[in-house]
Amino acid sequence: TRAGDRRLQGWVLDERKAYRQLPILPQHRKFSVICLKDLEDDRPKYFVMIGHSFVLVSAVYNYNRRSAALNDVFTRLFKMVSFNFYDDKYGFETELTTRSAKLVAETIHWLLGASFDQKKLQLSSLPVVLGVTFNLEDFLLEIKEERKAELVESIDAILTSGSLDPGTAGKLKGRLMFGASQLWGKVGLPFFRPISERQYSKDLSGDRMDLNEALKRSLICWRGLVVCGPPREISLRASKRSDIVIFTDGFTPDQRKAECGPDRVGAVMFDRRGLAPKQFTEAIPHSISEKWIPRKIQIVPIEMIAPILALETFRGFCVEWLGMETGYPTWKLGLLLKRALVGGVAPFASPDWDLGDPNNLATLVGVRLWVPDGEAMTTKFPSTLTLMELAEELSAKKCELQLQWIRRDLNQLADDLTNDSFADRPGQDREALEWRVIGRLLTHATHRYEVLEESP
DNA sequence: ACCAGAACTAGGGTGTCACA
DNA sequence: TGTGACACCCTAGTTCTGGT
Structure with a gap:
């Protein structure tokens, strides 16, 4: 301002x-x-x-x-x-x-x-x-206490009665969506799924209106968010110049083109204050990629992991935004899994769970991914986990996540590195990377997915 | 490089909710 | 009554996959 x-x-x-x-x-x-x-x-x-x-x-x-x-x-x-x-x-x-x-x-x-x-x-x-x-x-958007109380009351009534009809589910979802717009980030996004499924369920026979495990947990999680979710910040919109810009790219062999070699990522960092750009390239270990849902071509998770590695490698800088080259249309994200579900994390349900702790929040964040023609909110498993890992890495570095798509030809350096083309580029000291959340989340989320898959 | 079938998308239409 | 956001259904058209 x-x-x-x-x-x-x-x-x-x-x-x-x-x-x-x-x-x-x-x-x-x-x-x-x-x-x-x-x-x-x-x-x-x-x-x-x-x-x-x-x-x-x-x-x-x-x-x-x-x-x-x-x-x-x-x-x-x-x-x-x-x-x-x-x-x-x-x-x-x-x-x-x-x-x-x-x-x-x-x-x-x-x-x-x-x-x-x-x-x-x-x-x-x-x-x-x-x-x-x-x-x-304090530059905060605050949800009104009355609205908070009304939402908690509605949720409690549903939990007590043990059943939820499609009409009430839709009404609750609408009010929660409006309330969520006054809360921090896209917290709670994944917990809309079971509520939404109930809203559009057509089979009303027998005990079909009863709460299932997924619904119960979603309601409890939402109750927790409404009660102690942090308010949304009002950010100053005046744009600042970025100190650094990072370009990343990923590679995975395509059997159709008879390509071979390990899955690989690369990144180049341009620092306004430095003369030469810095770069690295790294193979994705099999121990990580074997946990992904099996697919012929794993390019999306690989592309998404690249920024995480880049931030870890280039740590110590104040990052304002991060360009992620995926060259990958939105809809392909949907290929990762047919059913869009993401796990709630177990500790969330316990009453003493501290929502103010950024470590807890990062496990719940849903991320908006910007692509050239339109935008897509992905809560799909497991791509969301990679985004969580990224959000967590950024959060630990006091940064904010904003993913933007750029044209492939603007990303030539990262492209070359990823393809093992090192011409004119000196070596770069490497650092070991420790995954912050992805291992833990995979376990939780896979379990959650199984529970939801079983529930009617 | 090519082919056929499977898998998937865009976009229109319909309908729900919230808010005023 | 209007708006926006979201979800589902449908059809025509596009892209992927696995085989030759």
Whole structure:
């Protein structure tokens, strides 16, 4: 932010009875009639509505047009940082200007005849917008306590009753998804799977509505997240220049092309402060790859492991982002396994499990993978484990994970290294790598997968 | 290098939920 | 009523696989 270290505040303005403020064109009033039964004489009575009613098709468009127009006055004329969502209008400023920004918002509404609730006006470093608290002192998005309590209550009710019907499952999933948007990272993503499966299950006979093992554990895990999951951070969006950039690549022999040799990864690091790039290449030991789901070509896990090794090898740097060359379309990730399931980790279910401990969180993180045409959320087993390992490695180095796809031809150096082509490149000292989580997770996740596979 | 069948995808349609 | 996110179903078309 260009405001430097100045404290931020927000203002919020809520319009009163939003749709009712939009008038019906007088000559159209004959089309705007509602009918109610009079309980006294049991006869229908008709009323002409002079304001837009809820559910009227044009009300949504008409109202949002007005809302957006008002916001345009704020942003264009007064250069304010403000937003609108239906009748919620809100903006952020430094301490110096919040008061005047709020005054502008109120005055413009008053001048143009848009009435608002004086009682609902906010001017605070903890503004509440759309039911979410923006904590501008600690830069956190906080889930409201009431919402927390409602979610816990719903989950407990399901656990007590021991059954969950598709309708309730869908309702719970929707509310959890909204709540999760205020929580740290993509925590909890894997636990939606069993809930989602119940939502769309069609067989309602016999004991099919009963909670199975996977559902019970998912609910318990979600309860834990709602109660003690850390809030989402509000990050400063001003982009900084990267200190270093790392390119990686992976290789695995393709029998169709009669290729041979071990699975291999390579990486090149460009350091803004250094003259020459640094590089390494390493074979993936069979003890690691034999644990993957058998496939003819294991290129995806190999490509994903490359960044982990790169970070371990080039440790001691402050990494801002990491380019991962996979050259691999999203859908191939799905080939790793037909059923998309990932394990909850056993200690998660115990009450004394500390969610604040990054070691625990890293085992739960779901990672969003960016690819050229669109994006894919993968919670598929076991590719997610590789991403967890990567997240864990980054977390241990106080880094944030952001995977980006780049064109293959921009990755020539890593490509060469991976293919054992060392021309013009001096040797690199190697360091032994210890896997942080992948071994442990494979055991847990494989077990979890078996449990889920067995459960109906 | 080629072929046939299997396996898989994109994208439209439908439907659920949440929020306003 | 609108929006977005997600899941499932379906069809036409593409890509992979295993064999020659």
